[in-house]
Amino acid sequence: MTTPVRPSGAALHAPPRSLSPVLLLMGKGGVGKTTIAAGLAVLEAETHGAAILVEFGDGDAGKRALGPSHRAVQHVVIRPNDAVHRAAIPLFGSATVAKLVLGNFAMKPLLGVAPAIRELAMLELVRQLAADRPGVRIVVDMPATGHSVAWLRVPKQGRDFLGSGPLFEMCDRIGRELLSPGRASILVVTLPERLVIEETLELCASVRQETGLHVDRIVVNRVPVALPPQALLDARAWVDAKGPQAGAAAQLAAVLEAREAARAEATASLDALATKDHAMWHVPLAPTDPYARDVARWLLAEGAP
Amino acid sequence: MSAVDPYVVVCAGGGGVGKTTTSAALALALAQAGRTTLIVTIDPARRLAGAMGVPITDEVTQVTLASAHGNLWALMPDPHRSLYTFAEQLFEGEPEAKARMLANRLYIGLADAAAGIHELVAMSLVARAAAQGKFDVIVIDTAPSRHAIEFVTLPGRLAALLGGRTVTWLAGVAQRAGGGTPSGASAGLVGWGAAHVENLLARVTGPTLVRDTGDLFRDLAVVRERFVALTEHAGKLLLGPTAAYLLVTAPTAAGRDDVLFLAQRLEAMGRAPRAIVMNRADTGPAPYAHALASHSASSASIALALTMLDEERASRSEAAERLSLDFRRHLAGVPIVRLPFIDATAPDQVVRTLSRELTPHLRVLVPDEHR
Secondary structure: OOOOOOOOOOOOOOOOOEEEEEEEEEEOOOOOHHHHHHHHHHHHHHHHHOOEEEEOOOOHHHHHHHOOOOOEEEEEEEOHHHHEEEEEEHHHHHHHHHHHHHOOOOHHHHHOOHHHHHHHHHHHHHHHHHHHHOOOOEEEEEOHHHHHHHHHHHHHHHHHHOOOOOHHHHHHHHHOOOOOOOEEEEEEEEOOOOHHHHHHHHHHHHHHHOOOOOOOEEEEEOOOOOOOOOHHHHHHHHHHHHOOOOHHHHHHHHHHHHHHHHOOOHHHHHHHOOOOEEEEEEEEOOOOOOOHHHHHHHHHHHHOO | OOOOOEEEEEEEEOOOOHHHHHHHHHHHHHOOOOOOEEEOOOOHHHHHHHHHHEEEEEEEEOOOOOOOOOEEEOOOOOOOHHHHHHHHHOOOHHHHHHHHHHHHHHHHHHHHOOOHHHHHHHHHHHHHHOOOOOOOOOEEEEOOOHHHHHHHEEEHHHHHHHHHHHHHHHHHHHHHHHHOOHHHHHHHHHHHHHHHHHHHHHHHHHHHHHHHHHHHHHHHOHHHHHHHHHHHHHHHHHOOOOOOEEEEOOOOOOHHHHHHHHHHHHHHOOOOOOEEEEEEOOOOOOOOOHHHHHOOOHHHHHHHHHHHHHHHHHHHHHHHHHHHHHHHHOOOOOOOOEOOOOOOOHHHHHHHHHHHHHHHHHHHHHHHHHH
8 A cells, every 4th residue: 555664774673572372452542552453363363264352341442443354353352340250250169159249239339449350350351261262363452551551560469469369369370371471472552653652662661660571563553655755845846936826835835844744753753663672563554444454464564473 | 519610621532533632722722712721631641741831740830832822721630640649638637547548558559550540639630720710611631531531420439439338348347357357246137248248358369458458448438528528529510510521533433433432421421512523524625736736837746745635635534524424313413523634743733723723613612601
């Protein structure tokens, strides 16, 4: 479709680490995480026959991003309230007891305002899914930035805090079997804008420091299209000639200048990323929602998965 | 509600639709129209803070943009400080309880996962600013999530939790966990159930969690009145008659679904959106396109650039058209304000351009007496 902006430096990429069975996609809100997650799941399903897309929430976003034509992808929706009940069953030994405890007059309102419990439960369900379906790539669409690092910290905090008991063991299991190198890879989705990239670099640092996991890939989404560079020069010359329609030419020149500035900024911020130790994939800017199959094709061209 | 209560405009929408920029542009347009306006960003993007020339702090700061005519103020609370501010507000004059709360591992360890605390603190700061009586309009930019709107009911939910039996029970649990005595002594069916639940919980989680939870809630129960007072005003401001909800969106499928979802949530709260603001929703060809394309001085490069720009524009317009039809069908009677795509990278320039685009629509977005 288009030629994405490339970092200007040479040989900037470290040799990419191979990806683990579970891919956790992170990034700030609005960067297109769900679109990339769906594209990756479709690519994986098309190349290996099966893939699972995990979505936390009501399932709308993943369904929309996958589109109607991708039956090969199994779309697993984990709803917060169900998750607590399902994850609690093995802890309490039976569904009835779990229901009794969690439905208790005091527990119910407490669970309503205690999000860490739900996050732990949702991660436990991903762990179970990975254990039940070995060999199938699982793409997890994580919630937006700050919040998702907090998520990944919950099992470790729980383990340090609790010291013993079945809940401690659950935290420990999630840490060993899901949130460890070789089990899960972190992919961070970002945009080629200076400040978004700054946040991305901070996110990468806090992932490393606080979770012990690596950021294995950075996906740069919506890389802007190049307009013909000669057009800006021509429009400026038109303005300088002060002839007919010079006002309209000035408006066009302003738009082209803004695009040029956006591209220069994109290139500079991609350079900033490329000096760090991350492999990158680039996905071009589409004026409207791309289909998951298109995203899969773009990712394939970048060497994914 | 007193007569001096400001009009509150809550801007809600999914991520990536330009909500923060739109909120800032609306506040700027109101300031230009002579209204003393406060812009509150719950999830402060440093980019916007920079564009508006204000620091990220719990204090209300005047925006120095010349075009704001001295009428614009900003409040961009720091999410990293929320826990501390919250403890400070609740335990003012009670340093021991405050210290206990800030030392409670559960409070510190889990609260950054509890996004609600930041919203709550931000709202208490808004209530404090509103009480000054200085502001005509307060524009609130919510966090970029379709669930962000739930924050308006959080004060009520937390107050209910603190006032309910949960806290009494948890505080009791803490005491018993401290003393090591089982709680079988409680009378009645509720007591029996609670005792069993407590034993089961302690077995599953170990005693530490139960004890820390109990400790936390015992301190919170003491300041319940203060908590309710802190949140009550904010709740009234947000759900009262001088509050309006604007749904900000962009012509994407996610934007469409987020608006319909948010409208549904508002309906459940007994509210309707005042208007939908659609960004990147150009209504026709660029004003310069025809003049240049048909002109003999045009070059091949200009022609190509115009074609590429026009194709982009057309696909945005088409998507915006489809979305508008959908909104008219599902949300009949809700006005739709369409704004063009802004070709600029500097955030302050985008805010200024958008505020010019918004000015003719202020009547639709904010009622007369507050405009």
